[in-house]
Amino acid sequence: MNPTHDPKLQSWVESANDPATDFPVQNLPFGVFRTGKEEPRGGVAIGDQILDLAAVGLKTGPNLNKLAAAGRPVWTSLRAVLSKGLSDPGQKKRFAKYLVPMKKARLLLPVAIGDYSDFYAGIYHAQNAGRLFRPDNPLLPNYHWVPIGYHGRASSIVVSGTPIVRPLGQTKAPDAPSPAFGPSKRLDFELELGFVIGPGNALGKPVPVAKALDHVFGVTLFNDWSARDIQAWEYQPLGPFLGKSFASTMSPWIVTLEALEPFRCAAFARSGDQPAPLAYLTDERDQQNGNFDIRLDAHLRAPGMARPHRLSRSNFRHAYWTPAQIVAHQASNGCNLRPGDLLGSGTISGPTPDALGAMLEITQGGKNPLMLPNGETRAFLEDGDEVILRGRCEGPGRASIGFGDASGLVRSSPAR
């Protein structure tokens, strides 16, 4: 076992040894923070503290793109240094002065995102969403073959905690003669992971699936907020556009693939009617352990509720495509990836009713509103509602790895 994964490893930062923390010394995710009037800079989460990367001589500047571009050998060395530094009591003196309480810091978007694309790798989500539109034929013929995805808007990706303004847009009721323009009435969340690209590839040079994970710096939670009514009216024939581009929320900590190594699992087990992937998406090792066992939860806190209510508990292992397949597909036509680019997984729902990653699925398109503990019901999101995504890896003989929250509170549309 890589010593950085040893579940017995303890940190001299006491809060990192709390079994409930998302950030034990086995995790060491990267983020960007600022305190007071100081410039934004890179840090590592450890318990309830942030270790300024200046502790190891690293001046990242306001984003982690250069660190992302540096590649796996650099990340692995850095992880070893940080693991040792934060666990060895003899190094406390050197490192402790670089700790900042997370409560006193403002967390920022960890990377400057050049391009963002979002996939549709959750087969249960694709089935559930498809069933609402095409009851007899929920999955289109290409789904089993193509890692379906679309280009998204990078400018409106915000860090956890940023309010989400309910979008205005064109919508059309099925029986209305013409569309109307106004606030979306079917605002939804989507429970996803985001993959942050490390080293890129040159335009015209595809990335083989066996090497694809070398291009992934790490993983965040991702909420691809969606206005279902705007989306339904606009999406033919060029796909989702303004129904998505008003905002997406990213969690502030990039959990590295190194930290997730103990939670690798086999690729999605395909049933009889699900064909083997084409050769450019097939790698034996990737099939054996190219997916990740990451529990994904979505919570809702309506105004006045003391505690968030869990809407969903899913797991990334339900993804039909592995992260390597997603990256290899994106670059298969020669498209160039750049450090800091973001690839969303798409909504990852599980096969059971308690594992649905969007209101669209939970309420069957709004037809069966859900009941909240305070007695209110929700078909879709209301102003003042806060959606909180959480992610966690747990298992016997391994330290638990968390992702921190990806949260956003819905604000009313701008006055017109």
Next chain:
Amino acid sequence: MNPTHDPKLQSWVESANDPATDFPVQNLPFGVFRTGKEEPRGGVAIGDQILDLAAVGLKTGPNLNKLAAAGRPVWTSLRAVLSKGLSDPGQKKRFAKYLVPMKKARLLLPVAIGDYSDFYAGIYHAQNAGRLFRPDNPLLPNYHWVPIGYHGRASSIVVSGTPIVRPLGQTKAPDAPSPAFGPSKRLDFELELGFVIGPGNALGKPVPVAKALDHVFGVTLFNDWSARDIQAWEYQPLGPFLGKSFASTMSPWIVTLEALEPFRCAAFARSGDQPAPLAYLTDERDQQNGNFDIRLDAHLRAPGMARPHRLSRSNFRHAYWTPAQIVAHQASNGCNLRPGDLLGSGTISGPTPDALGAMLEITQGGKNPLMLPNGETRAFLEDGDEVILRGRCEGPGRASIGFGDASGLVRSSPAR
């Protein structure tokens, strides 16, 4: 008349007075160039020369994003200074030392493009393309109401002259039991304009249509290369993705809206079954003169052909939506635009058979190959073919304004 538009204005740069030039002193488009080992920097096209913007004390750095962000008052002042400096013989001595022959310079992408989205504003293209898929119902019900668009890939936008590698991808023949992976057999071009965003808007704050052109720095030619076979198999339900993201070509010169002012024209004249736009897309002045009369040509030069063969002559006035409507729609949901963002118009075909902006339309999906002057035929593009887009504004009592070329030569797919 604004003196910078005066057709009688002559430049002391002789080549700028040639009636055939794209770059008379009335144009003054902005670009980025480099010579030898010097750093890239901003310049203005004048005849067959480039005036380094250092001539007016402007150090742009490697892209024009800061100039784009500066806004219309700055652009207008700068235009006045450049117009005077390049026409007044008394200023020749001061300016001439900043001239660089265009032949000796390498032109680069003029802006760092954060986000790129592409619209579908060419109603004749939408009808022609739609007819191939849905003979009885070429335009979907939303077309007349919504400026349909999709997010595109910014990383693979290249400047004119950059070779285009034929993409590999999944395609499926209608009668094949399963898809195959290989070089696209239906590679196409798209004849478009690109609108470069100047000052942006804050997330959550829409841009009113009456103010939308204040956010447009200028206009380029744009070729949204498309692999029709990849696109056809992948595009349901999330829209075009790898069929587009392998490359798009942008012309190097950003022609400002100031230069195009004499070529404004009325918005598309809607017929009886075409409804008036919704209020958020309606501005009286925009309806009266918010569109632009820009001739758009597409040429093809196959290997061995001495001269390019014109495939198409269209005009931007056939666009169903004005640039202001496109910008206002993009930001209507609160989506933030940033300086340097690019909004493509979509393929702008005209109503006649000689005005079709893509091979898909010209050859009716490949069914009726076109004949080249050298006797060869083309259903779609072959390796070695060069596509050259040109744009020009002409009219009585006005100096002609050109765009320069947006060209790209098709190279074979990478070996596998």
